[in-house]
Amino acid sequence: MWAAxxxxxxxxxxxxxxxxxVGALREGKVAGxxxxxxxxxxxxxxxxxxxNKCMQRVQKASLAKTGKGCILQEFEDKREGSTTTLVLKKTKxxxxxxxxxxxxxxxxxxxHWLKRLEMDEAVEPERYRNSGMLLRLPNGLAVEPILIRKKFIKWQDEHPxxxxxxxxxxxxxxxxxxxxISGGDVKAVQGTTGHASANLLVNTYAHIQQDSRKKLGKKFEEGFYKSGTTPVQAAPVEAEPTISVSALLELLKDADPSVKAQLRLALLT
Known part of the structure; x- marks a missing residue:
């Protein structure tokens, strides 16, 4: 991000x-x-x-219906026949x-930027129209959100x-x-981003949690299964059934003559 x-x-x-x-802002908040x-x-x-403010271009018809209770400033618009107007309003x-x-x-x-604004006004004070905003054009007019977006698109075209x-x-x-970089300090980041709740922030950036959990799992594996530790114990192999000689003789006592003959043959081979 710094290189960009x-x-x-x-x-x-x-x-x-x-x-x-720095502030994880929307363009309307930056322009405001x-x-x-x-x-x-x-x-x-x-x-x-x-x-604590937001700049937005709104429909004049909608503004007339809803009223101007939340409007802090309405900027002059010289575009003849325009159906929208640029306003500075309170946050929602x-x-x-x-x-x-x-x-x-x-x-x-x-x-340095504030000094630049003073210099711009000193060049032609009679033509300078101070909008009162932080982001201003050289003539003092406000920089609205759409202009920021256009400048960003132009920069991207020049830097593929x-x-x-x-x-x-x-x-x-x-x-x-x-x-x-905060190690997942949701409350601290929420204070910067302005999300209404920590849950909303967590849900919005759940993919970060997934990545962190994957890394944690890898670290656990590397730390837990160190070389030299006892390997996983294999399941015991079931032993072949055994029978004592005395028990075998007891079984042979009442066995069929043909079975006795087969057993004798098996023992001798």
Missing amino acids: LASMEDPILHLAVHLTL LTPEDLDFEGADGTGTFRI TASSNRTIFMTAVLKEELK EFTRIVFHGLRHSSATYQLM
Whole structure:
């Protein structure tokens, strides 16, 4: 994953993917971040960012019917005759609201990105339209989820050496990797991914458990059946039935003369 990220030259795509891999985010949550969500001194200087909003393009007709109770911001749309609008809204569930710990590398990238936003605005302040979002175009407009996906597809076309996946697959890759390196600490990973329950996370990534169990079984086999240990005991072979001489003579006493003759012959041969 790191090699793929390092090959992304588009600064918007690079930051979007980096945030996604660290936080196991959906593209709507990445696009919904604002500078106010960043806390570089959080967690004793580790740095954190909050997930509490989501950006989405919705049908205007549906928005009119359902109302704007969950809408935090509606972005200006100059496309004439458009039936959709870009909105910033609250997350659906309480579990979706969470705090993600930054990595040192991500922290530095975010600091440089904020300086870049200031420089973009300083170039042409009269034409700069500050959307208030973390991910912005050079003119200040918000970067919506579909643009992130398009940039990701373009990068994949230019880099066929990497496995082709949809952008949402990065969320699964992140969650999978975190489960692996944490030794299966479901609760810790759940805090990052925002799954409603630990069971949902476990069921979603059950294949990781299967792989882990296979590896555990292999380790058990290698450790339990060490060289020099007692081999598995073979089942005893059933012995041939035996009879004493005295018992044999007792049987011969009342035997038929022809049978006695056959037995004598068998004993002598």
